[in-house]
Amino acid sequence: MKAKWLLLTKIQLTEFFGINKLRHSDDARVKRRVAGAAAVFVLAAAVILFYVVLTAIAFARMGMNDCLPSLAVAFAAITVFIFGLLKGGNTLFATKDYDAVMSLPVKKRDVIVSRLVCTYIAELLFCAIFIIPVSVVYFIYLPQGLNAADLFTIFAAFLFTPLLPMILSVAIGTVLAALTAKFRYKSLAQAILAILLFIGLMAASFALSYSSASDAADSAADMNSVFDLIVRNIYPPALFVLYTMQGKVWGIFAFIGISVAAAAVFVFVISAFYAKINARLTAGVSKGKFKIGSVRTASSFSALLKKECKRLFTSPAYLMNGAAGSAMLLVFTILMLISDPIGTIVGAAAQEGVALPSVGYAAAAMCMLFAGMTLASAASLSMEGKSRWIMFSLPVSARKIFMAKALVNFILAVPTAIFFSAVACVQAEADVFTWILSLAAPIAFAAFISVAGVFLNYKFPKYEWTNERAALKNSIPALILSFGDLIIGIGIFILCLFLNDLAFIPVLAMTILSIAGCIALFVYFGKVRLVEGETAPAAQRADMPPGRKL
Numbered sequence: 001m002k003a004k005w006l007l008l009t010k011i012q013l014t015e016f017f018g019i020n021k022l023r024h025s026d027d028a029r030v031k032r033r034v035a036g037a038a039a040v041f042v043l044a045a046a047v048i049l050f051y052v053v054l055t056a057i058a059f060a061r062m063g064m065n066d067c068l069p070s071l072a073v074a075f076a077a078i079t080v081f082i083f084g085l086l087k088g089g090n091t092l093f094a095t096k097d098y099d100a101v102m103s104l105p106v107k108k109r110d111v112i113v114s115r116l117v118c119t120y121i122a123e124l125l126f127c128a129i130f131i132i133p134v135s136v137v138y139f140i141y142l143p144q145g146l147n148a149a150d151l152f153t154i155f156a157a158f159l160f161t162p163l164l165p166m167i168l169s170v171a172i173g174t175v176l177a178a179l180t181a182k183f184r185y186k187s188l189a190q191a192i193l194a195i196l197l198f199i200g201l202m203a204a205s206f207a208l209s210y211s212s213a214s215d216a217a218d219s220a221a222d223m224n225s226v227f228d229l230i231v232r233n234i235y236p237p238a239l240f241v242l243y244t245m246q247g248k249v250w251g252i253f254a255f256i257g258i259s260v261a262a263a264a265v266f267v268f269v270i271s272a273f274y275a276k277i278n279a280r281l282t283a284g285v286s287k288g289k290f291k292i293g294s295v296r297t298a299s300s301f302s303a304l305l306k307k308e309c310k311r312l313f314t315s316p317a318y319l320m321n322g323a324a325g326s327a328m329l330l331v332f333t334i335l336m337l338i339s340d341p342i343g344t345i346v347g348a349a350a351q352e353g354v355a356l357p358s359v360g361y362a363a364a365a366m367c368m369l370f371a372g373m374t375l376a377s378a379a380s381l382s383m384e385g386k387s388r389w390i391m392f393s394l395p396v397s398a399r400k401i402f403m404a405k406a407l408v409n410f411i412l413a414v415p416t417a418i419f420f421s422a423v424a425c426v427q428a429e430a431d432v433f434t435w436i437l438s439l440a441a442p443i444a445f446a447a448f449i450s451v452a453g454v455f456l457n458y459k460f461p462k463y464e465w466t467n468e469r470a471a472l473k474n475s476i477p478a479l480i481l482s483f484g485d486l487i488i489g490i491g492i493f494i495l496c497l498f499l500n501d502l503a504f505i506p507v508l509a510m511t512i513l514s515i516a517g518c519i520a521l522f523v524y525f526g527k528v529r530l531v532e533g534e535t536a537p538a539a540q541r542a543d544m545p546p547g548r549k550l
Helices: 004-016 019-024 028-061 065-086 098-102 108-141 148-160 163-180 186-219 222-234 236-245 250-282 300-313 316-339 341-351 358-371 382-392 398-428 432-459 468-473 476-502 504-525
Strands: none
Touching: 004 108, 028 065, 028 108, 028 476, 065 108, 065 148, 065 163, 065 186, 065 222, 065 236, 098 108, 108 148, 108 163, 108 250, 148 236, 148 250, 163 186, 163 250, 186 316, 222 236, 236 250, 300 316, 300 398, 316 341, 316 358, 316 398, 316 468, 341 398, 358 398, 358 432, 358 476, 358 504, 382 468, 398 432, 398 504, 432 476, 432 504, 476 504
16 A cells, blocks of 8 residues: 555645646646646746856866856755745645645645655756756766766755755744744734845845955956855855765765755654644634724725735735845845945946946846846736636726736835835936936836736636645746846846947837836736636536626
8 A cells, every 4th residue: 555645745746737637627728728838837947958058067167067066956955945935935834725635544744745745846856957957067077977976976966955945945934834823914924024034045145145256356266256155155065965076975975864854853843733833824813893983985996906915915925926026126225235336336437437327227127127026916816716706706897907916016016126226326326317217117117027927827827726835836927027037137237238328228128118018918908808617616607797707
C-alpha cells in the first residue's frame, strides 16, 4: 500500500498543474488556455535561459568557472525564498479543502508533507532554469571536461537547492500566521508584518550591494564582489557546494544534511500545532456590538472599489504579491535619500564639464520598471474564486467591475512612484520639462499596467483554487506583465543612457503609448459582456439574467 502522503501529493499535483482539467474537460477553451499558458511559460523560461547562459559565460571567461555551480545554487535559492515570501510564504493553512482533507484517515504530518512536496516540485522546476544551463557552461569551460564526481555534486545540489529556502519562507509565513491568529484583523496584521519584513530584507540586501559596489570600485574586482555578495554574504550554504568542487567531498553532504534537517524539524514542530493554527485562522472574530445608524448611499463604482480594497487588505498573500513593486520602490527611494547617488553622479560630471541631462530620464525609466511590478490587478478576477458568480450577476457593467479592480492597483503603485520621481528630480537638478515627464511617465505606465492586468486576467483566469497562493503564483497575466515590464523598463533605461540629450524621446514615447493603451482597453471593456456558462454553480445559473455570462 502506498504511503498516504504520496496519494495526497499525487492528487494535489494533478490539480496544481491543471492535469485533471486538461484530461477530463471537453471544453476546447480550457485546452486552448492550458496550451497558451504552457507557451507563455516556455517563452519566459527561454528568456531567463538566455540571460543565465550569458552571465555564466561572462563568469567563466573571467576565470571564475569553479564558482559557477555554487553561484547558480545561491541565486536559485535566493529567488525561491523571495518569491516564496512574496506570495505570502504560507501554503499550509486556511485552505478551502482543509475540512475535507482532515476528515480523511490521514495524519497531520501526511497532509503537511504532501503540501510541501507539491511546492518543492514546482520550485525544483524553477531552479532547473538556473542550475542546468549554468552546469552546461561549467563543463564546457572545464579543462578536463565532464567527470562523474562533479556531475554527482551538481545533481545532488540541484535536487536539494529549493528545500532550505522553501522551508524558510514557509516557516516565516507560519510564524506570522501564529502571531496574528488571535488578532481581530489578523489578515491585515499578517500582511503588514510580511510587508515590513520584506522591506527590511530588501533594504539589507541593497545596503550589502552598495557596500560591495564601493569595494569593487577600489579593488577592480567586480565579478568577485558579485560572487562574495550572493554566495558569502546572502546565502552562505552555497559555500558547501564550492568546497566540494574544490575537492572537499564532505561539503555536498553537509549541504544536503542542513536542507533535510531543516525540513524534518519544521514538519515535526508544525505537526503539533497544525490543527490549532488552522482553527484560529478560520474562526470568525466578533467585530463589536450592532449600533443603529443612518443608512448611507453610494454609487455602484464606490461599492465595487471598497470591496476590492477590502479584498486586497484582508489577504496577506494578495497584498504581498500586489505591493511588491511599491515596496521595492520605497526602499530605493529611502536609500537614495541616505546616499544621494544621482546627486553624486551629476556633481562628478559637472566637475568634468559634462552635462548629464539623461540621468533624470534614466531614473524615470527605473521608476516605470518598479511601478510596473505592482501587479494586484493581474490576479484580481481569479481571486473571486468560486464566488465570482455573485459579482457577475450584479446589475453593473463589465467595464465598471474591471475599472474598479484596475483602480486599486493604480492607487497602490502611484504614491511611491511620485515619491521616487520627486527625489530623483531634486537630486538630478532637473528642469521643468524633466520634472513633468518624470512624474507623468510612471503614472501613465502604472495606469496601463493596471488595466492590462485586468485584461490579461480576463483572458487567462484561474478560478478553481483551494489556496489563494495558487491563484497568485500560477498567474499567467503576472508572468506576462513581469517580463514585459522588465524588457520595457531596462530597454528605456539603456536608451536614455545612450541618447543623452535626446533621452526624453523613449520616455515620452512610452508615456504616449501607455495613455493610448489605457484608452484602447477602456473602450474594449465597454464591449465585454459577462456571460454565465461554466463560471457559476448550476443551481444559480437559472437565476441569472440572460446575457450575463463570463
